[in-house]
Amino acid sequence: MKKIYLTLAAAVLVFASQVEAGAMLPGGVINLDINFDSTIGCAGGMHLVINNTSGLVTGRATGCLGADLLIGTVGNSPRLGTIISIMLPSTNQLFVIDDSPRIFTIYDADNFSNNHVQLSGEYFLGAP
Numbered sequence: 001m002k003k004i005y006l007t008l009a010a011a012v013l014v015f016a017s018q019v020e021a022g023a024m025l026p027g028g029v030i031n032l033d034i035n036f037d038s039t040i041g042c043a044g045g046m047h048l049v050i051n052n053t054s055g056l057v058t059g060r061a062t063g064c065l066g067a068d069l070l071i072g073t074v075g076n077s078p079r080l081g082t083i084i085s086i087m088l089p090s091t092n093q094l095f096v097i098d099d100s101p102r103i104f105t106i107y108d109a110d111n112f113s114n115n116h117v118q119l120s121g122e123y124f125l126g127a128p
Contacts, residue, residue, distance in 0.1 A: 033047050033125065035127060036123050042065075046061055047099065058072075062085075
């Protein structure tokens with residue numbers, strides 16, 4: 001399992017320098033707290049540290065999601081806006097977070113080849 005996360009972290013670092021975040025994230029580094037309200041069945045969220053220059057996202061899970069350290073990427077698509085992808089190691093889930101509209105999708109990383117969506121819904125700014 002550790003090998004998978006180390007491989008993911010290496011891939012994130014390789015591709016992070018090639019992305020550029022969108023208008024939601026002005027230049028530099030910002031801290032962002034998001035919460036999933038009770039959409040996920042509990043009061044959980046994430047504290048994200050987003051480096052707009054490198055495209056790297058770090059942080060930690062909050063509330064009922066535990067306190068896992070997170071790593072991911074941020075990028076911009078003219079059609080989709082700003083997208084953040086985060087891996088939650090304790091549950092082996094991939095969170096894809098969109099800025100407009102404010103929606104998230106959780107994928108089962110063990111079954112990702114089948115695009116297995118576990119849950120999706122709206123998120124809110126602020127700590128849970």
